[in-house]
Amino acid sequence: MRESGGRGQGPGRGAGGAGSQGGPGAARRTPGGPGRTTRQSGGSGRGGPSGEGRPPSQEPPRRRRDPDDPLDLPFGPEAFGPAGDARGRSRGDDRPAGRRRPRDDDDAGPRRAPRDDERPRGRAAQGRDDDGRPRGRAPRDEADRLRGRVQGRDDDRGRTARPGGAGRPGPAGRTGSAAGSKAAGQPGGKARRPGDEEPRGRGQDGPLRRTPSGAPRGAAGAPPGGPRGAAGARQDAARDRDGAAARRTPHSGSRGASRGGDVPPPRGPRRPPPRPPLVLRLGNPRRRINIGLIGMTFVLSIFAGRLIQMQGLDAKVYEAAAAEQRVQTVAIPAKRGSITDVKGHYLAVTREARDLSIDPTKVPSGKRAEVASVLAQQLGKSEQEIAAKLARTDTRYQLLARGVDPFVATRLLQAKIPSLAAKKTYRRDYPAGDLAGSLIGFVGDDGTGLGGIEREKNELLAGRDGKMRVETGRDGQQIPMTSSEQTPPVDGRDVRLTIDRDIQWAAQKSIADQVKKSGADSGTVIVMDVQTAQIIAMANAPELDLNNWRKAPESSFVNKAASVVFEPGSTNKVITAAAALEAKVVTPDTVYRVPDRIKCADQVLRDAHSHKTEPMTFRQAMAQSSNVATVMAARKVGSERLHAMLKAFGFGSRPGGGVPGAEAGLLPDYKKWSGSQNCTVAYGQGVSVTALQMASVYQTIANGGVKIEPQIVAGTTDEHGRFVPAPPGKQTRVVSETTAKEITTMLESAVGEEGTGQLAAIDGYRVAGKTGTANRYDAELGRYDGYTASFAGFAPADKPRLVVLSVLQNPKNGHFGGQLAAPVFKDVMTFAIKSKKIPPTGSAVSPVRVGAGQ
Template sequence: MSPYSSGPIEPRQTGPGAQRWVLPAWRAQEMAERATLWQVGRRQLILLIVALLVLAGLVGRIAYWQIWQHNLLAGRADQEDLRAIQIYAGRGYILDASGHILALSVTEDEVIADPDVLRSADALDNTAATLGQALKLPESLLRSELDVPGAYVAVRDSKRQVVLLSVQQSDQLGKHIDQGDLPGIALIPVVRRVYPDGNLAAQALGFVRESDGTGQYGIEQQYNKLLSGQPGVLYTAVDAAGDPLATVPQQQTPAIPGSNVTLTIDANIQYWVEEGLARTIKQMDADGGTVIVMDPQTGAIMAMASQPSFNPNRYANASLVDFINPAISDTYDPGSVMKAMTMAMGINSGVITPDSTYVDTGRTVIDGITLHNWDQIAHGKLTMTQVLQYSANTGAIWAANQIGNVRFSGYLRAFGFLQPTGLGLPDEAAGRRDQSSAQDLTTAENAFGESIAVTPLQMVMAYGALANGGTLMRPYIVSNITPGNGQGPETRYGPQRVRQVVSPVTAAEVTQMLVESASKSEAQMNLVQGYTIAAKTGTSTPDITNLSDTFASVVGYAPASHPRFVILVKLNHPRATIFGGSAAGPLWRALARQLLIYFQIPPEAGMPAGAP
């Protein structure tokens, strides 16, 4: 039998009396080989399963990062390779009523130097000479500016102002830099707000802070968001030095330019007002003053000026107090200009007429306090028109007594006092009444403009109501806002009626009273020949022990038959003369003459030129 063929298992004797079955050798070898093969296959299966599990883990991990964490990885990559560069939006213009530019932004270069590079290249002397020639500055000054420790300094002039280059200077230095003649020197563009007319309307405009481009005070602050626009963003790949790669595609969110704001202010009138105010303050040895010109039919502010003021191009050199607009933020006791309001209250209430009379004894006692006429004179029997002519305090007190405390207080608010006007500029004051005295005394003193604090604009509004048939208009200084990119609707502002304070008949009667009294009083409005002028003077001395602490003013409108403008002239503490007519009157008349010519208003019928 073949040793490889299957056969019976042969029994084998292993001991006395014992018999045991034994496998053939070939069968035992076959079974051992099969066991070995099974063990090898098992190991391979285990390895395969482990490999598959590892592969699945890798695939899952790759999917996790590539799919679920894609945005995170892309963002991190962009942070490494991309830079977000802000694109300047371009601040909008501020213009006057005729489109004359009052404020704009320009881009100029400043010179930045790296002193370490200059020293390492031994180029201090040559650089100072080249810059000196281009900038018209002494080489010694520039060398001292450049030879300082550290890196990156801005070149400054002898007044320590950062040097801003003209277009020609930028081109000249740019060529030197490109040619390698100025190592360590770079030109950095700087956006700067410019006010072409300097001080003109500075307190109405405000300024833009250089450090962050934010509007401060006035129009620049009130409309900062609209003027600023919305900056854009440029996403660009950069090299290892952080410089943009021009060959790489860029992503950009375009900037939205700031809106242009057009004012109701007329730059010509504003100039005449400011020039005349500065001259008058000097002549009258006053501490300052305010002038406002308003259209009574609409409430549009045509000019608003105060002194002291500042140059918004050099705002860092100004005092903080000069940034505030006294026309809307400062209050004062108006004095006798308030008597026109008192007469209007009484006539509209039906308790007095222009011809009502009382006997002026020169003084009156209210709540135990004796109040005098400003001139200490007893004028005898006076009509209400004559009360305005002589500016008799006792006559205003008599009229206020007929009106009564409650009604008088109501009319004060109706005329716009004791509350902001709503002009739309920051930091507007509301005014206040003296609450320390008894009500009767407060009303009596308010009747002739004492113990009540008002802003110049509030007083202009009140006279504007008389000039406008008794209708109070809300003052406004912005006429329209236009999107800088030319897209979107234009926003327009216009006349807004507040309330009917007194009837048209009352307004006309008070206007005639002012015309008659102004032509015969110290106001000397008869000197504005060919036109009827409705005006009143005021002289207030809050502290009777200190006559130098005086406010002198004139408020009025013209032509009285159809008013085109209201003018307020107010001087703070004049010393040459303290009275409203003699201190503020000359400027008021001069401005009125200029405006009558400027608006081409012909002389009134029955009032030929040359006659009062």
């Protein structure tokens, strides 16, 4: 293996190791000597007495370099010298051996690298060797190899040297460094040849200086080759070691050797350097300022980013959100249309009003009792109710009253009650109170019709609300001078009914009195115009008070005249008579031998009163309301034709004309009739109708057999307020005019002296009508219980103008229709004739055959 020192290799080096090429540890070529000087131990030329060299037997053979070979680089053993010096001699070392440039930092401790302006000029000063290559640089492979050796030397530096100064074998396979022993004057150092100059390097204490006599001296002024004591050698070695450690550069591969400083001999395990004393360091203000600036920059960048997001990216979103909070849409209620009678009298009207509300949290607790007393007195409410609302401090809104009169609201606002607010609105008034209450219906708090005409014509009456977009503040008040968008409301249209207020009042009073007198559950009266089928009056008892509908029972919300279904009884016999006459199976003068009872299937049917079997004309049977004679005529007609006639008169179908709550009744298919039902249907048991349907039957007979759909609405107003009459009802011929006249004569006989409806007769007027008494089916009990008493007729009989129907449900004081319902008919018809100014015809009743023997 090669023993050249290389570039500062580890402890395996021989002569203390040299630094990098051209560095402080490189040996320099003397002007006259052919050989190369080796570094002395300690790097200061203070080795043995005469700088003893290596014995000749230990000097390796030297190879001559081929100058013609470009790859023959001076990195072999001959390039480093026999002592393993780093790079051989430098061109700048041809000055005398005893002379070198004095340095100011010889005794100043660690040296610094000379600046460019301080370095000597020439090839030696520029750091180039004899071959022209830069000193201190080696090929990449050689540099890696030398760096590994230096690292190995560093690793082995702490090991104990063998006696005699020989170290353990290093990475290069050489013996340990003998520099330390040479520095102490021990044999083993390489002898200096005559003519060789003293080695120079940065690893020494300093550049060699010449004495006044011209001999080179060390840094301390001693002759280079003079003997020195062991203590001096140790001091020099320690100084060289410190200087080499201080002069390390990033290019050096090891501690001291790369800079040319000699490594002292190993002295066993290295002791850790003493810890520096703890020094209390004050904070660096610049560092604090920098940290603060960084923090402020970070925070401000967050604010700036958020600002960009809000003002730039999401500007439209926040603008819309702000507008949504600030801009409010306020509904402008439309004025609801009025409901009037046929003469224009108001039955339901809309007036301006106020809704009063209060914020209970703004009312002082000490004044709540006083405020409650004032509000209760003005609003017509109980003081306890108002006090309970004022005590609700968990909410900021309490509605005190709706539809308050504007004068009352103004008076309360002037009383300066805390946080009292009034909102403009409309209220529905019913000037007539309970007049036609269930027919007209009522309006809820939200302005929607909940019953009667109010619900049936709600869309027409309600109109269309407007809206206004305004900007409001936190307190809900409109911000002045701000833009607003307004859509004007469209007021509702007026509805004119066919009801005559006066006749309605008379009918309602008469049936209410009779219900009270007879102890009936309820009663109904309908007055209808014969020629137009317009309903002049539709009264119910008990009737709904529209101004206090919240306190009324739900049963009074129903318009019983059009919705309550019942079995008509004998009033239905006119349909059987019409079917028999139309089928020509009988004539008014057809005589029957009529017993007081008849068997039908498994049932025995009886007349209303007992009598012996007697001959009876069909007209007489109708006048006396004989069930047996009617069954006998119905058997000739047949169930199918009877069913068809019932259907033609409107049974089993809902009446048209817009009457609210109208029901269809019940008409079973004739194929499903039971054995007894084939007989009972003839006199009005086993089918169900409403009062409106039965009144329509008599209107058809009185109108010459032409049925007209009942009408309740006379007309409406258009958008300009002009009245537009409703179209007439649909007309349908049910029976011939001859049949209608024959039935009229039969009905006129029923009101005569031999008839059951004598109490319905009106002085001066010819009246045609029919009583009805039927078993009442109670749906709650699921069986028949009580009776239904009714009377239907028209006047004048020879020229009919009005039809009146009266019905009492479940009367307790009597149950016959001629006894209870006929008087109601008479009272209402008499008033209606006078109100309509219908004069008597003046014609006398035509003589007809009533009895079989006449």
